[in-house]
Amino acid sequence: MNASRLSLLSLALVAVIAAALRFGWVGVSSYAWDEARISYDALSMARGGVFALAGQGSSVGVPFFPASVWVFTLPYRFSADPLVATWFVAAINVLTAVGVWALARKWGMWAALIAGLFFAVNPYAVFYGRSIWQPNLLAPLSLAWIACAYQAATLTDPRRRMLWIALTVFIGGIAVQIHFAGIALSVATVYAVLRFGWYRRATGALIPVLIGAAAAGAAALPYLYYLAFVAPDAVERAATVARGTSEIDLSAALNVIRMGLGWGWAYLGGGDGDSISRTVITAVLAGIVLIAGLISMARMLAPAVRRLINGILRRARITSRLSADVLLAELALVVIASSLLFFLRHTTPVLPHYQLVTLPALALIAGLSARLINQRLWRIGAAAVMGVLAALWISHAAVTLNTASTTRPVNSALSTILNESRDAAAGISPELPVLFFTHGDDPLINGEVAVFETLWWERPHRILNGDNLLVLPPYPATIMATLAPFQAWEELVAAGLAQDVTEFPRRQGAEPFVATRFDGVSDPRGFTMLDYAVAFADGTTLEGWRARRVGDRFRVSTLWRVTDTLPRTTIQQFNHLYRVDDNIDGQPFMGSDVALSVHTWRRRDLVIVMADFFEVPAGDYLLGVGHYTLPDLTRIPRVDGAGDRVLIEGVSAD
Numbered sequence: 251m252n253a254s255r256l257s258l259l260s261l262a263l264v265a266v267i268a269a270a271l272r273f274g275w276v277g278v279s280s281y282a283w284d285e286a287r288i289s290y291d292a293l294s295m296a297r298g299g300v301f302a303l304a305g306q307g308s309s310v311g312v313p314f315f316p317a318s319v320w321v322f323t324l325p326y327r328f329s330a331d332p333l334v335a336t337w338f339v340a341a342i343n344v345l346t347a348v349g350v351w352a353l354a355r356k357w358g359m360w361a362a363l364i365a366g367l368f369f370a371v372n373p374y375a376v377f378y379g380r381s382i383w384q385p386n387l388l389a390p391l392s393l394a395w396i397a398c399a400y401q402a403a404t405l406t407d408p409r410r411r412m413l414w415i416a417l418t419v420f421i422g423g424i425a426v427q428i429h430f431a432g433i434a435l436s437v438a439t440v441y442a443v444l445r446f447g448w449y450r451r452a453t454g455a456l457i458p459v460l461i462g463a464a465a466a467g468a469a470a471l472p473y474l475y476y477l478a479f480v481a482p483d484a485v486e487r488a489a490t491v492a493r494g495t496s497e498i499d500l501s502a503a504l505n506v507i508r509m510g511l512g513w514g515w516a517y518l519g520g521g522d523g524d525s526i527s528r529t530v531i532t533a534v535l536a537g538i539v540l541i542a543g544l545i546s547m548a549r550m551l552a553p554a555v556r557r558l559i560n561g562i563l564r565r566a567r568i569t570s571r572l573s574a575d576v577l578l579a580e581l582a583l584v585v586i587a588s589s590l591l592f593f594l595r596h597t598t599p600v601l602p603h604y605q606l607v608t609l610p611a612l613a614l615i616a617g618l619s620a621r622l623i624n625q626r627l628w629r630i631g632a633a634a635v636m637g638v639l640a641a642l643w644i645s646h647a648a649v650t651l652n653t654a655s656t657t658r659p660v661n662s663a664l665s666t667i668l669n670e671s672r673d674a675a676a677g678i679s680p681e682l683p684v685l686f687f688t689h690g691d692d693p694l695i696n697g698e699v700a701v702f703e704t705l706w707w708e709r710p711h712r713i714l715n716g717d718n719l720l721v722l723p724p725y726p727a728t729i730m731a732t733l734a735p736f737q738a739w740e741e742l743v744a745a746g747l748a749q750d751v752t753e754f755p756r757r758q759g760a761e762p763f764v765a766t767r768f769d770g771v772s773d774p775r776g777f778t779m780l781d782y783a784v785a786f787a788d789g790t791t792l793e794g795w796r797a798r799r800v801g802d803r804f805r806v807s808t809l810w811r812v813t814d815t816l817p818r819t820t821i822q823q824f825n826h827l828y829r830v831d832d833n834i835d836g837q838p839f840m841g842s843d844v845a846l847s848v849h850t851w852r853r854r855d856l857v858i859v860m861a862d863f864f865e866v867p868a869g870d871y872l873l874g875v876g877h878y879t880l881p882d883l884t885r886i887p888r889v890d891g892a893g894d895r896v897l898i899e900g901v902s903a904d
Contacts, residue, residue: 257359261351264366268347271376271644272340275651277669278380279336283697285382285668289332289704290693292322297330297707303476305384308430309598311487315427315473318384330707332668335382343379346390350610353397354617356575360629364539364636365617371643373527374509374602375609377518377663384429385603391428393610395421395435396581399442403581404574408454415448416458416465423466427473431604434589441584494597501600502593506586509605510612511536512643519650521662526646535639540612542619542632547583550576550618579618582611658759666697667757674754674763675705678728682767684709685723687716687731687738691847698732712852714738718844718861722747724854725770733761740800741807741858742766745774774858777809784896785889788821788848788877789814790857795873797901804866804903806842808875810857816848819879821886825861826874827901834872834897846877866903873898 287306294300305314325338351366369375369389378386398421402414422439425432442448448455477485508514511533516524554572572580586608593600616636620629654664678684684706690696691714693703699713714721716731716738729747731739742748747768754763777794785791794809806825822845826838842861851857876895877886885894 253359257355257362260359260363260366261348264351264363264370265344265348267367267640267644268344268370269340271371271647272343272379273337275655277333277336277667277672278651278655278664279668280381280383280663280666281332281336281668281671281701282666283700285332286697286700286704287694288319288322288382288384289326289335290700291316291319292326292335293330293704293707295319296323296326301472303472303480310430311490312477312484313481314384314429315470316476317424317427317469318387318429321384321387321428322382330704331672332382332704333672336380336668339382339386340380342387342390343375346379346393346610347375349390349393349397350613350617353393353400353578354614356578357617357621358629360620360633361617363633364620365613367636367640368539368616369610369613371640371647372509372609372613373512373515373518373643373647374606375613376643376647377515378603378606381663381668385431385606387428388425388432388603388606389609391421391425391432392435392585392607395425395438396578396585396610396614399438399581400574400578402448403442403446403577412454412458415455416462418442419459419462420465423463424469425607427466427469431589432607434585434592434607437588437592438581438584441588442581496595496597498595500594501596502590502605505600505602505605506590506608506612508602509609510540517661518663519647519654519659521659521665523659524650524662526649529642529646532639532642532646535635535642536616539616539619539632539636539639542622543615543617546618546622547579547615550579550621551583554580578614582614585611654757656757658757660759666701670756670760671698671701672705674730675702677752677754678730678765679767680709682726682728683723684711684728684730685721685768686711686713687720687729687736688713689715689717689732691715691850712850714850715845715847718859719847719850720745720858720860721851722768722774722856722858723770723852724856727768727770728765729768730763730765732763734764735761737860737862739764741860744776744796744798744807745858746776747772747774774809774856777807779809780896780898783811785813786877786886787889788886789816789853790877792875792896795875795898795901797873797903799903800862803862803864806861806863806873806901808859808861810859812851812853812855812857815853816851817879818849820881821846821848821877821879823859823861823875823877824895826895827863827866828872828874830870830872832872834874838874839871840866868904869902871901871903873901 291302295302302316302319305316305319307313322335325335347366347370350369351362354365355362398414398418402411402418405411419439422436425435447453448459513533514527516527589605589608619632659665686702688698690699693700702713716736720738720741748766752765756762777796779794783791783793791811791813793811796807798805822843825842827840828834829839832839840863842863844859844861874895874897887894
């Protein structure tokens with residue numbers, strides 16, 4: 251077999267393996283708050299006409315730049331299905347594996363095969379390349395930067411060189427806008443500008459440098475507007491974090507070592523039940539490949555380093571140029587060094603994904619192992635070691651994904667996967683609108699809310715806080731809850747409305763979603779109706795109540811009807827229990843205030859509000875119920891002028 255055919259075969263092998271590990275096990279990808287929040291913002295921009303000025307919040311006090319949101323509008327323009335956006339990330343990361351192969355091909359076919367395989371099967375590259383998250387774009391950006399900087403530094407055609415210089419600077423500026431950890435590429439860009447003299451007008455490189463910087467700066471303008479006029483307090487929060495206690499340690503270096511060795515990735519896969527992310531044999535094999543690559547790199551760079559030191563000592567200008575293959579090794583080393591140096595001092599923990607920019611560089615170093623000894627037998631041996639390592643890493647990924655597809659891992663990125671929620675969302679009849687009850691109702695805060703907001707983007711639905719509410723609409727609808735042992739569903743069952751229940755299973759170890767059809771007219775059973783309904787000035791009317799014990803809780807449920815347009819403010823319900831001999835104008839025996847989330851209510855809705863009390867002695871009580879606004883604590887009056895609450899007698903806690 252000739253060399254070109256063997257080279258194409260090695261490329262095909264890398265591409266197929268990379269694609270299988272990123273596109274395989276469809277839907278067994280993390281899809282929780284981080285992924286859903288980016289999707290929500292991207293859908294709002296791509297299909298809702300809302301231009302993103304900022305991304306989601308970060309650990310440093312300010313939100314991320316909106317660039318990552320803009321990137322994800324691309325797949326969401328084609329489809330509102332998060333699976334398509336997941337495949338978008340997978341495709342970019344498969345292309346990154348191919349790109350690593352193409353760059354390393356400059357060192358020979360065996361180096362390309364080893365480097366490409368290393369990135370294709372490295373557990374960190376695999377699991378960070380399977381889901382919607384802005385850090386998952388860092389490795390592709392890093393490879394793009396290395397490739398552009400390499401072209402810019404080696405091409406002699408002035409016009410083509412100017413293009414690659416501009417792209418290098420632009421990527422260095424936009425990477426930090428995708429994720430703050432991308433600042434490592436910004437540092438590397440500064441190095442490149444100084445190292446290759448792009449700042450000098452005489453080289454003809456200053457103009458493309460300015461163009462690239464201007465393009466990246468223009469992308470940051472909406473974010474700067476956001477900080478200046480929408481959320482100026484965010485800057486002070488970031489300053490507070492920056493003024494915090496700082497540490498100087500090797501956390502970033504340890505992250506890079508773990509990534510290179512494929513060590514300790516349980517949080518990405520098996521979670522607490524992991525048994526393979528700390529396999530010694532794979533760490534040893536990866537270490538052999540990387541150490542051989544580092545020695546090879548040191549030998550390549552040593553002459554250049556000696557010339558640099560001699561030039562500095564003699565105060566002479568360094569004029570000799572590095573060969574193209576040595577320059578590629580230098581750029582890979584620069585990316586790793588930039589990430590390590592920037593995170594040497596830090597005020598917040600250095601999380602593993604901050605070093606994702608180093609993954610392509612690590613793969614290139616692995617590829618250099620083929621050049622340590624200039625003998626065919628050595629190259630074949632290095633490739634064989636990489637082949638064994640690849641087989642083991644592939645098996646580890648396959649076992650992890652197979653297990654995660656049927657059993658929910660604890661404390662893992664795969665604890666919440668796209669398949670579970672997507673299958674449940676798709677299983678609901680498209681003929682009816684959906685009312686989904688879960689923990690919370692704000693997609694900007696609550697994970698499952700964001701998940702289902704994105705999954706039902708194109709169908710009528712409402713997502714409501716089922717911790718203390720059950721809303722029954724005046725039209726036929728599907729009532730769905732995140733699980734059966736949940737307050738809203740418990741109330742639905744008690745009201746006799748949970749008929750012909752459908753379960754949508756989650757994986758082993760998790761309760762299923764539950765759903766039923768509501769006809770829009772049936773009244774909830776078990777309520778004691780008031781002699782006359784009492785209307786309040788906020789557009790709600792109290793019609794009845796029910797008291798019962800639910801486990802260790804004493805629950806009082808009140809039945810309300812929305813009779814008018816609700817105010818756009820925050821309203822809570824107070825529920826006060828008085829003993830028979832208590833002063834009803836004094837301090838209640840017990841109280842339970844409930845957030846009403848009236849922004850999720852609609853006119854003519856029936857709303858059951860649940861108030862749970864704990865350790866309530868048996869006996870009869872008087873219940874005082876009413877509404878008040880936040881933050882001013884102003885009670886909402888009754889329409890009939892008889893005060894601001896309803897007093898209900900005969901509430902039994904027996």
